[in-house]
Amino acid sequence: MEKLRKVRGVHDLLPNELHNHNIVVNTGLKISDKYNYSQIEIPIFEFAEVFTKPLGKSSDIVTKENYIFKDRSEDELMLRPEGTSGVVRAFLNAGLVQDVPQRFSYCGPMFRYERPQKGRLRQFKQFGVECLGLSNSMADVEVISLGYDFLSQLSLLDKIDLKINTLGDLESRKNYKQALVNYLNDYQSKLSKDSLNRLSVNPLRILDSKNEGDKKIVENAPNIIEYLNSHSKRHFDDICIGLDHLNIKYTIDKNLVRGLDYYCHTAFEFTTNELGSQGTVLAGGRYDGLSKMLGGPDVPGVGWAAGIERLALMIQSNFDDKIDVALIARSENINYLLMPIMKKLVQTEIKSEIIYTGSLSKKFKRANKIRASYAIIIGEEEINKKLIRFKDMKLGSEEFLDLNQAIKKIKKIS
């Protein structure tokens, strides 16, 4: 077995697990389409700077969690750790700046070299949406509403809370950062080691520290709301009003911040306490500066990404792998008669399996195991009558029918 190890933090998706993933993705695609978000697909690797520039030099995603490698032409490439940067890059490359707003959805694998935990893998999948070209606060509301409906359709709303906050625009954030650092400087001796380090690198991150001592200090820290300029304040207020009008419940969490540099204004998170410490199930925000960081023009954007594995862990579904018909020949030398029958069934959208080997008893055991609703049996007697034997596996009843009659019976009930 030693040789068959798989790489740490990656998962195989067997049919029953993949089934849940597909439910999540298909639900996302369907609801996004109704909001007029069109699915796109972009590469799973890019030039490293597509991610390093916008995500920020201080973010863990870039500094210690990246999968960076050089290809044969010595280009520095990176497996994508998130979707937004690549979507915006694609948007810019396609020249769609001329044609805004653009609304996209995407899904696929992301890569982060982290310590694996439940709901946290090194290769994991996200489903996300991005709305590009709108600075209007209603775009934020639209995107949150889409996320809300998505979770609603997965029947997860009662297990999930929505938290929102604002980071303000650049000016507001700069003022706030200064005030925060001034406040925290008085507590340097009491801050945790991590937070002390963040004080110079990314002080906002201290706000969502889970260290108990830090939490106490942060309780009385200045509130960003009070440092917002009028534009930022209005943007945030409008979002709250918009959500209120949709009856979407939320709590304002003044300590909710984002680790990535490109965020501004709105930050939001849908969280659950059912997944241990990996409680964030869908999160996003506004990223007006991202396009410029990539070297493009100023294009505002809002969006979110959801963890497909995390959602798949939460949804209730029973993987139903039963089939309509088991096809059985009485002896193996007439197996060739089964394939034409199967073809006919396939054409009428009936799902079947031919059971090729074993004694008749074994074949029925197999038919039972694959949970066939019916069995079609052929043998000498059936060939002579030019009919098939049709068995209802649930009732145990059998009758001689021609294939068309059997198809009608199968169709009627299934």
Add this chain to the structure above:
RNA sequence: GCGGGUGUAGCUCAGUUGGUUAGAGCGCGGGUUUGUGGUACCUGAGGUCGCCGGUUCGAAGCCGGUCACUCGCCCCA
């Protein structure tokens, strides 16, 4: 990257203070049933006890290392 827990059959787990051929249930194969499944009974296969090393007359159990999983931290979806 840091700290705690776990690792025995395909799955869920027993296995006494270290003692001889390592167990159960489920699942899987064969049979009771040479033209009929589900239930029942009979029966069989499947383990280098995660891996490497050490202690010991003797290790699944102790010690060290390593790998994986898991929980928490960091971080994030």
